Amino acid sequence: MYDELLEDIAQENGLREVNTYTKLAAGLGGILLCLLSTSFAAPLFIAVALSLALLTIARIDAKTYLKIFVGPAIFALFSVIVIILISGGGEIFWRWQPLPWLSLSITRVSINEGLFVFSRFLGGMSSLVFIALTTPMTDLFAVMRRARFPAEVLDLAMIIYRTIFLIMSHLVLVYRAQVMRLGYRSIRESVHSYATLCGAVFIASWESGEDLVRAMEARCYDGKFAALGEGGPVRLRPALAVFSFLVISAGIVVATRHISFM
Amino acid sequence: MHIMEGFLPLHWAVIWWILAIPCLIFGIIQLKKILASDREALPLLGVTGGFIFILSSLKLPSVTGSCSHPTGTGLSAVCFGPWITSVICAIVLLFQSLFLAHGGLSVLGANIVSMGIVGPLAGWGIYRALRDTGVNMYFTVFLACAIADLCTYIVTSLELALAYPAEVGGFLSSFALFMGIFAITQIPLAIVEGIVLALVFKYIVQLRPEILIRLNVFPDEKIRAAGSDA
Numbered sequence: 001m002y003d004e005l006l007e008d009i010a011q012e013n014g015l016r017e018v019n020t021y022t023k024l025a026a027g028l029g030g031i032l033l034c035l036l037s038t039s040f041a042a043p044l045f046i047a048v049a050l051s052l053a054l055l056t057i058a059r060i061d062a063k064t065y066l067k068i069f070v071g072p073a074i075f076a077l078f079s080v081i082v083i084i085l086i087s088g089g090g091e092i093f094w095r096w097q098p099l100p101w102l103s104l105s106i107t108r109v110s111i112n113e114g115l116f117v118f119s120r121f122l123g124g125m126s127s128l129v130f131i132a133l134t135t136p137m138t139d140l141f142a143v144m145r146r147a148r149f150p151a152e153v154l155d156l157a158m159i160i161y162r163t164i165f166l167i168m169s170h171l172v173l174v175y176r177a178q179v180m181r182l183g184y185r186s187i188r189e190s191v192h193s194y195a196t197l198c199g200a201v202f203i204a205s206w207e208s209g210e211d212l213v214r215a216m217e218a219r220c221y222d223g224k225f226a227a228l229g230e231g232g233p234v235r236l237r238p239a240l241a242v243f244s245f246l247v248i249s250a251g252i253v254v255a256t257r258h259i260s261f262m
Numbered sequence: 263m264h265i266m267e268g269f270l271p272l273h274w275a276v277i278w279w280i281l282a283i284p285c286l287i288f289g290i291i292q293l294k295k296i297l298a299s300d301r302e303a304l305p306l307l308g309v310t311g312g313f314i315f316i317l318s319s320l321k322l323p324s325v326t327g328s329c330s331h332p333t334g335t336g337l338s339a340v341c342f343g344p345w346i347t348s349v350i351c352a353i354v355l356l357f358q359s360l361f362l363a364h365g366g367l368s369v370l371g372a373n374i375v376s377m378g379i380v381g382p383l384a385g386w387g388i389y390r391a392l393r394d395t396g397v398n399m400y401f402t403v404f405l406a407c408a409i410a411d412l413c414t415y416i417v418t419s420l421e422l423a424l425a426y427p428a429e430v431g432g433f434l435s436s437f438a439l440f441m442g443i444f445a446i447t448q449i450p451l452a453i454v455e456g457i458v459l460a461l462v463f464k465y466i467v468q469l470r471p472e473i474l475i476r477l478n479v480f481p482d483e484k485i486r487a488a489g490s491d492a
Binding site (some may be wrong): 007028031032034035036043068069072073075076079080082083085086087088089097101102103105110117118121122123124125127128129131132137140150152153155156157158159160161162163164166167168171191192194195196198199200201202203204205208209210212213216221255 | 266267268269271272275290293294297301302304305306307308309310311312313315316317347350352353357359361362363364366367368380390422426427428429430431432434435438439440443454458459461462464465466469470473479
């Protein structure tokens with residue numbers, strides 16, 4: 001887990017005061033255009049544009065931004081290699097049939113397919129991270145409430161949100177104590193320490209839930225949570241910038257629909 | 263590991279959403295029923311969601327030397343049933359994509375089906391089948407959690423194989439390949455997750471058995487007997 005949740009960064013980024021709907025339009029629009037694209041160009045453009053916006057306008061630390069991508073990128077890379085090996089078509093560069101039902105090959109079409117999937121991952125992840133790093137969850141709750149999400153689900157989401165931070169501090173304390181007592185010295189001890197850690201966290205979270213019930217009852221809880229409003233009003237400059245970004249991206253999606261890498 | 267943003271083509275992302283939504287609606291109906299009868303359940307369900315979030319964000323020591331994370335849904339399915347777990351899981355997956363960049367929004371439907379619906383359903387099925395038999399309580403929890411974890415990854419492989427069938431052998435060949443890759447880390451990981459969550463369960467039985475009695479996870483006598491034995 002990261003030392004710092006993306007949520008912490010979202011609370012302090014340079015786009016914090018921009019209207020939530022404007023930021024969501026950029027992020028969700030980016031995801032949708034990546035999925036609609038049939039070539040690698042548009043997702044790559046979206047990845048570059050949103051990354052630049054995050055690094056320059058939102059003032060996100062470049063090291064942190066790269067760190068967010070490392071884990072998912074490793075998984076994506078492995079999966080893309082599998083896609084390249086199992087897909088076929090076009091000129092064959094290498095082929096191996098280890099089993100009668102399994103043929104692995106690297107072909108022109110499979111390389112194009114693999115690179116296309118990887119670029120779509122980069123575009124999609126940049127769009128997702130753009131939302132995550134610029135929009136705090138409390139703003140999203142307000143949007144969800146306006147979108148008429150079931151009240152029970154939203155209340156549950158808000159409690160989970162609150163509990164995550166409560167548990168986190170408890171967990172860090174117990175984990176550090178375990179590490180200091182060499183609790184993760186061997187696999188056997190690691191499993192035991194990890195189980196103790198999870199059990200302690202479960203009980204602690206349960207007790208915090210009971211405390212919450214008591215606190216809410218004392219404040220006349222009637223089954224409905226109050227939610228804060230969502231960000232600032234829609235302003236012309238950011239709205240125009242997002243509109244331009246989406247129009248240019250859509251233009252690239254259409255213009256490059258027949259273009260492939262090789 | 264969840265499927266990442268942008269990894270599934272649009273039509274597959276939509277299909278998995280279509281499959282996930284009815285289950286979520288059923289889960290929400292159940293959630294509303296529970297909350298109507300017991301208002302105190304909301305914070306307790308909330309902390310379970312927080313627990314799943316934390317658990318599935320923690321690195322787990324794996325015997326292969328690699329690190330991955332447990333799903334944590336098996337324990338929730340045992341405690342609250344599979345449908346409520348699907349709603350909790352959907353929220354947790356949304357938070358994980360926005361807090362940790364694990365998973366994504368377009369692929370949320372696919373991740374809900376694997377981690378929030380099929381995994382918990384399989385774990386709950388095992389638990390229900392063994393609950394009232396003479397099988398050891400901790401072994402039942404171990405099996406339910408391990409199977410829930412394994413099924414999650416089988417469905418993830420299925421989702422990837424359907425989206426990217428092999429040129430030779432089609433879907434089946436691709437499924438076998440994705441499964442083979444996952445199996446290297448996931449089979450030992452599922453076993454370790456089962457052991458860890460069974461130990462967590464034992465820890466709760468020893469320290470706060472009333473939680474499990476209230477949730478009616480196992481018959482009272484069984485829990486009390488296990489608590490006094492420890």
